[in-house]
Amino acid sequence: MATAPNDAYPQLLSLAVHEFRTPASVVGGWLRMLQRDGETTLTERQRKMVDEAEKSCARLVALITEMSDISKLDAGLIFLARQPLDLFTLVGEVAELVQEAKDREVHLEVRGEAAGAPVAGDSPRLRSAFDAIFRAILREKPGPTTVIAERRLDVRGGLTSAVVVVADVASVQAAYERAPGPFDEKRGGLGLALPLARRVIEGHGGRIWSPTPADGAAEGAGNGDALSRGSAIVSIPLGGSR
Amino acid sequence: MEGPRWPAVELLSLKKPYVTVVDDDSAFANYLRTFLSLRGYETRSYSRGDEMLAAVKQGDPPDIVLLDVMMPGMNGLETLRALKAAKPDLQVIMLSGREHASTIVEAVRLGAADYVVKPDDPEGLGEIALDSAIKSAIEKTRLVSEIC
Numbered sequence: 001m002a003t004a005p006n007d008a009y010p011q012l013l014s015l016a017v018h019e020f021r022t023p024a025s026v027v028g029g030w031l032r033m034l035q036r037d038g039e040t041t042l043t044e045r046q047r048k049m050v051d052e053a054e055k056s057c058a059r060l061v062a063l064i065t066e067m068s069d070i071s072k073l074d075a076g077l078i079f080l081a082r083q084p085l086d087l088f089t090l091v092g093e094v095a096e097l098v099q100e101a102k103d104r105e106v107h108l109e110v111r112g113e114a115a116g117a118p119v120a121g122d123s124p125r126l127r128s129a130f131d132a133i134f135r136a137i138l139r140e141k142p143g144p145t146t147v148i149a150e151r152r153l154d155v156r157g158g159l160t161s162a163v164v165v166v167a168d169v170a171s172v173q174a175a176y177e178r179a180p181g182p183f184d185e186k187r188g189g190l191g192l193a194l195p196l197a198r199r200v201i202e203g204h205g206g207r208i209w210s211p212t213p214a215d216g217a218a219e220g221a222g223n224g225d226a227l228s229r230g231s232a233i234v235s236i237p238l239g240g241s242r
Numbered sequence: 243m244e245g246p247r248w249p250a251v252e253l254l255s256l257k258k259p260y261v262t263v264v265d266d267d268s269a270f271a272n273y274l275r276t277f278l279s280l281r282g283y284e285t286r287s288y289s290r291g292d293e294m295l296a297a298v299k300q301g302d303p304p305d306i307v308l309l310d311v312m313m314p315g316m317n318g319l320e321t322l323r324a325l326k327a328a329k330p331d332l333q334v335i336m337l338s339g340r341e342h343a344s345t346i347v348e349a350v351r352l353g354a355a356d357y358v359v360k361p362d363d364p365e366g367l368g369e370i371a372l373d374s375a376i377k378s379a380i381e382k383t384r385l386v387s388e389i390c
Contacts, residue, residue, distance in 0.1 A: 018312065021339035025362040026273045032366050033277065061362050077342065 013071035020064045028057045059191070066192035073199045080122040080203045087117040087126070087162040087236060088151045094127050095149050100135040105144035108134055109169075112151035117162035118238055121204050129200040130164070132193035133208070133232050137166045139189065140230040148172050153238075160238045161206070167231035175231035178211030183232055206236030259380050263287040264294045264321065265310040265337070270360070274308065281373060290314070291321030298328050306379050308372075309354075311338035311345060319348055326353040331386060333379035337372075355379040 031054050034042070042050065072078040095110045138147055146169040154163045167175035185194035201208050213228040261283045265271045271287040278285045286304070288294045291313055297303070307325065311318035322334055336349045336357045346357045356375040361368025 018339040021362055022267050022270050022360060025339070025360045025368075026267075026269050028362055029273045029277060029369070032369070033280070064362070 010071050010075035013067060014075065017064055017068045017071055020060075020067070024057065024060050024064055028054070028061065031057060063191045066196050070192060070196055070199065073196075073203065080125060080200065082120040083123060085119055085121055085123050085126075086115050087119045087121070087164075087238075088113050089115050089117075090123065090126060091130055091149060091151055091164055094130045095134060098131060098134045098138065101138040101141060104141070106138050106141040107146045108138060108149060109146050110149045110151070113153065114151075117151070117153065117236075119162065119204065119236055120239065121236075122200065125200045126204070128193070129197035130234075132190060132197045133166060133234065136187050136190055136194055137230060137232055139187070140226075141168070145169065150176075154235065161235045162238055164234045165231070166233070167227070171227050171231060175211045175227060176233060178214075178227070180209035180233070181212035181228060183208045183210045184229060201234055201236065204236050206234060208232060208234045258282055258284040259306065259376075260284045260286070260304045261306045261308060261376060262294060262297075262304040263308045264289075264291060264313070264318075265308075266290065266313045267310070270310075277369065278376075283376070291316035291318065291324070294321060295324050295328065298325060298332065303329055303332055305333065305383060306355075306376055307332060307334045308337050308376075309334050311336055311349075319345070319352060322349060322352050322354055331383070333383055335372075335375050335379060355382065 031050055034040075034050055035047075035054070069078070092110050092114060095108050098108050100106075100108075134147075134149065141147065148165070148167060148169050150165045150167075150172050152163050152165070154161045163176075165172050165176045183194075183198070185198055187194060198208055210228050210233070211231055213225045259282075261278055263271045263274050263278075263285065265274070265287065266289050268287075268289065271289070275285040275287055288297065291309070292315055294307065294309075295316070309318050309321060309325075313321070316324065318336060318338070322336065325332055325334055330353070333355045334353070336346075336354045337360055338345070338357070339360045339362075349357050356379065358372050358375050359368060361372055
């Protein structure tokens with residue numbers, strides 16, 4: 001019997017995870033053995049080479065783990081925890097630890113409500129999700145600036161949601177008010193952290209979006225486009241998430 | 243830095259514990275055999291479950307079997323079932339890149355001593371977990387042999 005397309009995708013991903021993981025295990029294992037081999041002393045130069053190879057191997061393994069998580073979330077094989085937490089507090093704690101783009105003097109500052117967003121959620125996965133989103137936005141900024149993560153409560157149709165607007169200091173309100181467009185999760189250098197982040201947010205009944213580019217904004221140029229790529233808005237309903 | 247030595251393994255018996263690796267991926271099997279040899283185990287590998295089963299039936303059972311789950315021909319769970327039928331006290335540790343709960347439950351139900359995800363973390367914690375599972379299985383064998 002043919003596999004339904006919806007089933008085929010997670011199965012393919014799961015198989016890919018398995019097939020990637022084994023050679024990654026082997027490469028990592030040989031490198032560790034080389035590092036710890038008591039019979040051979042590596043020169044400083046050789047040790048640096050092995051260190052670099054180990055770092056890349058670790059990246060590969062992290063990527064495989066993310067792929068595995070995506071495959072399992074899509075297949076319904078893992079479930080998000082439902083622990084009581086305060087989303088605004090969590091966001092503040094995550095923001096404190098983000099180091100991305102500090103070398104370019106791009107800073108992340110948290111504003112708005114410091115607490116008061118009770119959510120039944122998966123704390124470690126939400127932390128990873130916000131970490132990835134913050135890093136994605138900070139990476140977009142070319143030079144010295146401050147990115148704001150503004151926490152606010154939003155009441156619509158009787159439903160209260162915790163909203164986090166991540167945008168350049170001068171654009172927070174504009175980003176929030178602009179019509180919602182898709183959040184671009186295909187950004188280099190972040191592995192699969194953004195596709196995973198979206199799934200985690202959606203798994204909490206929430207959503208992530210970016211402001212639509214302003215009319216006439218060319219791809220890769222103009223304020224409208226910069227606002228779109230350089231901002232993200234996350235909304236998660238309070239209380240028991242889906 | 244030299245890797246850790248495992249005196250407990252050597253003290254358990256005068257002969258080196260004999261571990262077989264059953265995995266169709268020869269690169270992984272080679273790596274694992276080298277890793278285990280460095281830790282004082284005697285090793286052998288088979289690329290198929292039926293080859294392992296034949297060796298056991300011919301009177302060449304190892305102390306421990308490390309058995310891959312996904313293999314051509316008899317898969318890991320089928321091989322486990324056949325191995326336990328041929329030699330119920332054989333200690334089999336399932337080894338896989340996947341950690342599906344249903345597979346783990348089935349493996350334990352069929353009598354697997356343990357289920358270890360193929361080591362792939364950069365810190366080498368997976369290797370420590372594997373070595374710990376092997377040592378635990380050897381200890382179980384020793385206790386059983388003392389009782390019987």
